[in-house]
Amino acid sequence: MSQKIAVVGAGFIGRSWAMVFSKAGHHVSLYDIDPVALSEAMNLLEINIADLESNGLISSKDDLLGRIQPYKTLEGAVEDAEWVQENALENVQIKRKLFSQMDELLPETTILASSTSAIPCSDISNGMKGAGRIIVAHPANPPYLLPIVELSGAPETKDETIFRAKELLEAADMEVITINKEIKGFVLNRLQVALLNEAFKLVEDGIVSGADLDKTIKHGLGLRWSIMGPMETIDLNAPGGIRDYLERFGPAFEAIAKEQSSIRPWDTSRFIKMEEERRKVMPINDLRERARWRDRRLMALTRHKEESDKHYGK
């Protein structure tokens, strides 16, 4: 089952993928166009992997690290790879150049996947000989702690590519969803945007403070949504299931949806107050430490979910 996986781009997302694939037993070749970034990445990986070990999420740090090899050339990194995961800058020209180079270098059996969060697959693969094996595999942040991956192909992407991508990623303990038509922002960010769009208005209009809005999710909706998605949530919130729920709440919720439909510009000047409020709660210099706290909490939550899945079922 162990294969060679190439990770192209050794920034935070690339490093996360390297951990995911190495944890699954694959041999990972890590490439970055910048040799300094590459050697720094190896140091950072050591820290992250030690963290995973001390938090009980992996059994051997050395095994994981031992399977990740840095490569100074793209050619060396991708040679004989079963899968390439690309994590370059979010720039369509850069990505097209990279994919067309890899498309030339690699046999059609190698899947070429992009981590892009914003560029449609066809903008990357359009017109390439091997467009059928090119796909977007968009992870969440941070990918080594949040298992979700969104697969989104271009119209040219072969069904077999999607099938094999799902298989390989699921075998690496990722939770994979398939997006059937190309759409801006895929699914995760569209859902996030829908919620944020309303959240910003509520805070801007003085209905609720940003801190209180955060509490509403953290101690309310977010707890349920960490166990089950929004569809299952409402399916369980009325005795007759989702239809019963929508019959009860549909009219009231439609009236709310209508109020929410206006769009205000997502201009940063609009968000100055929110920024000020956040900085009072958390000075800019504390963000790094708080992100570490988040990651430790996510690791503990991952352990908890694994135990609960075993004990109570999924």
Next chain:
Amino acid sequence: MSQKIAVVGAGFIGRSWAMVFSKAGHHVSLYDIDPVALSEAMNLLEINIADLESNGLISSKDDLLGRIQPYKTLEGAVEDAEWVQENALENVQIKRKLFSQMDELLPETTILASSTSAIPCSDISNGMKGAGRIIVAHPANPPYLLPIVELSGAPETKDETIFRAKELLEAADMEVITINKEIKGFVLNRLQVALLNEAFKLVEDGIVSGADLDKTIKHGLGLRWSIMGPMETIDLNAPGGIRDYLERFGPAFEAIAKEQSSIRPWDTSRFIKMEEERRKVMPINDLRERARWRDRRLMALTRHKEESDKHYGK
């Protein structure tokens, strides 16, 4: 600190409040207009409280149960109460009748709170002598497992009422947010509606299956949101905080928000396919057992959060 709290209406929400207040050490008088429902409620409470005990969330079942007394008259239940939590049907006439009756019965020092999820406080309290001590305290479902409470007063509600409500509920381990202006659906349901409105479109348009959409939240956004709210989430997702995040993603997210602004009717006929898909995943007869599973998972998650709060900080 132990006070007398009256819970009016012994359905699921009323019973949950009875547990919350009893757990906090208060003496709870439980009233229902229907004596059969009242005695049934006492039996159900015994089952729920045993569940809390066996899941390690309370130390003594008998203590909790011993502090909850059923009352067959409203007058008896509310007499000498510090706080009344109302959980009658979601009908403004019924609620107005009840509140006006209680407003006559009780001194101005008693806070009268409604659990309504949809009726603005002023529609209930408008014109009443004691409108200043009437407030909405809207919990999430199920209230004894999700700590969030939304406080929403009418313009007549006194600041002191809001202050005392927050104090009493926080002392009962609830997480309290204050809504500064009356608004349809308060905050929790407005955020849920915003997300559902987009979720339904994505499923209806065949972009993603309902099951995959659920995975996106359960294994992605929901994990983060169970640890921190959406504002803190984006504040940590760019090195320079929320402003930096919005500078990076604002334009792309605004384009998505524009696409999302159209409203389709929340007519149940629109949701037949979603209902069919859910029923394939989970037959209607399995919903009850699944809701029990959800509650056990929420209890385990609550224990996990308590431990993690201690270990890593909040």
